[in-house]
Structures are given as structure tokens and as C-alpha cells.
Amino acid sequence: MLRFLARRLIGAVITLVIISAITFMLFYAVPRDPARLACGKLCTPETLEVIRHNMGITDSLPVQYWHWLTGIFLGRDYGSYGHCDAPCLGYSFVTRASVLDTIKDRFPTTVSLALGSSVVFLIGGIGAGMIAAVKQGKALDKIASGASLVASSMQIYFVGTLALYCFVYQWQILDQPSYTDFTKNPASWANGLLLPWLVLSLIWTANYTRMTRSQLVEQLNEDYVRTARAKGLSRRNVFFRFAWRGAMGPIVTIFGIDLGVLLGGAMITEKTFSLQGIGMLAIKAVTNNDLPMLLGIMVITASFVVIANIIVDAVYALIDPRIRLA
Numbered sequence: 001m002l003r004f005l006a007r008r009l010i011g012a013v014i015t016l017v018i019i020s021a022i023t024f025m026l027f028y029a030v031p032r033d034p035a036r037l038a039c040g041k042l043c044t045p046e047t048l049e050v051i052r053h054n055m056g057i058t059d060s061l062p063v064q065y066w067h068w069l070t071g072i073f074l075g076r077d078y079g080s081y082g083h084c085d086a087p088c089l090g091y092s093f094v095t096r097a098s099v100l101d102t103i104k105d106r107f108p109t110t111v112s113l114a115l116g117s118s119v120v121f122l123i124g125g126i127g128a129g130m131i132a133a134v135k136q137g138k139a140l141d142k143i144a145s146g147a148s149l150v151a152s153s154m155q156i157y158f159v160g161t162l163a164l165y166c167f168v169y170q171w172q173i174l175d176q177p178s179y180t181d182f183t184k185n186p187a188s189w190a191n192g193l194l195l196p197w198l199v200l201s202l203i204w205t206a207n208y209t210r211m212t213r214s215q216l217v218e219q220l221n222e223d224y225v226r227t228a229r230a231k232g233l234s235r236r237n238v239f240f241r242f243a244w245r246g247a248m249g250p251i252v253t254i255f256g257i258d259l260g261v262l263l264g265g266a267m268i269t270e271k272t273f274s275l276q277g278i279g280m281l282a283i284k285a286v287t288n289n290d291l292p293m294l295l296g297i298m299v300i301t302a303s304f305v306v307i308a309n310i311i312v313d314a315v316y317a318l319i320d321p322r323i324r325l326a
Helices: 002-027 034-039 045-055 061-074 099-134 139-152 156-170 186-220 223-230 235-263 267-273 278-287 291-319
Strands: none
Touching: 002 061, 002 291, 034 045, 061 291, 099 139, 099 186, 099 235, 099 267, 099 278, 099 291, 139 186, 156 186, 156 267, 186 235, 186 267, 223 235, 235 291, 267 278, 278 291
């Protein structure tokens, strides 16, 4: 296990370096000067040069990337900004605030959105998939399969806008979606995120319903399951001890990746409900050509996905004894 984790961690670092380098290079393919954007309307050549120096963009492109990369581990000096302690992701070209501090401020919103919606779509999706598999070919199976097909074809920006109009503005059943610190008021926290949770989980629930059903149907037709039935084990025992356990492996794998993506920022959902999370921050960074902020978000997002993959591989070995990690 330790050798496996060591190899995966080394691979994760290499992957993150490659992703950050590609993002860095693509940013400079855009024909816009970030220093001129930060300088404003009353900009002189002298002021522009000072801003370029403070931003650290007077050096060549490879040197700039090297300074940014080493700053993560060793810290970095940023002219008039002062010293940035490690892990340093730089300062925003637009707000001139610390990238890491800004991401930390937005992180609780995204985490709350991701974890809350994950609970909803896991319970709903796996539960509906189990019912559909047990009632294969019957009315409940057809209803669950048809509903999941319809839900998976919907788009969050359409469903979210429609849900806002109906539940918030028209019927006034729910409050305007917002984020409240859980430690300050758990009830307001849940009430403000309830609608985004339901909308975001709608499509994911549909996907997990179809995935759970197909995995369980396949497992229920396996020879070892039929053998367990022939030995006289109860239907419940056979289902949960053999079929359900065998079906959970692929579902856990996909969930780990999905959770990593959600923690990286559910952009469309945050934009639809005006939630100030990492997804909304990424949209603004792309719009404003804010390279340090964009790089910081890319590294954080990629880290979640890579770490989630490592954890999933380890958990998969616990679920399925046939898997061995060398």
C-alpha cells in the first residue's frame, strides 16, 4: 500500500506541474496585456512599467513560470506587494489580493454545495437504482429508468432558472439561495443552499440511478450470486452481501472523481444561483485574464481530482478483496 501511495503521489505532482504549465502557456496565447488591464484609463508608460514589475511579468515566459512554481514551495517576493510566504500562489492581477487567501474565502461555499448535493444524489440515485434493479422489468423499474433518462438530459442553467422563478419568486416557498457560515447558523446554511442542492443533484441522481441499476442487474445474474441463492441464503442476504457489494466498486470509483470535480467548483450552478464559490471565481478569472487566480484555481481543482483518484483506488481495494495494490 505504501509503495502504491508513493508512486501515485509522485505521479500526482507530475500531473499538477503539467496542468499548471499548459494553463500558463495558454494564458499568454491570449492577446491581452494584464498590466494594462490593471493600470486603468489614466495609464502612463511609467506606471505601466511599474505595474509589470510588481506583477512579475517583465521576465521571459519560462522564468516567470519557474518563479511561480518555486514560490509554491519556497515563497516569493513581489515588489511592492512584499514577500509571499509558501505556499504562495501569487497575487490577483485584478484585485491585488492574495490568490490563496481569496480561494480560502470562497472554498466553504463550494464545499457546502458539493457535499450537500452529494448526499442528496447518492441517497436518491443509489436508492432508486436499487429499487429499479430489484423490480427489474416491472412498473417501478420503468418509472425510475424513464425519470432518470429525462433528468439526465436536462441542463442546470435551465432547471435552476425555472426553480428560482417557481420556488423563490412566484410561490415564495424558499429563500433566495445564499451562503451562511454553518458554525454561525446551521438552519440558515441549509435553507440557503437547499435549492442549489436539489438542482445540482437532479442530473447526478439520474446518472447514479442508471449506473446503480445496470451494475446491480449485472451482479444479480452472476454465477456466484445464483450459487448463493441455491445454497438457501435469504434474498436480502444475497442482495446486500454479494450483489450490492460487487456493484459498489464502480460506483465508488465514479463518485470519487465526481466529488473531486464538484469540490473544484460547480461553475454553472454557482453562476445560476449567484453563489460566490470557487466556480464563480474561476469564471471571473477567465473573463479578466487574471493569470495568478486562474492558475491557483486550476492547481486546487486538479489537486482535488488527483487526490480523489488516489483515495478511490485505496477504497476500491477494501471493497473488492480481489484487488491488490502493489
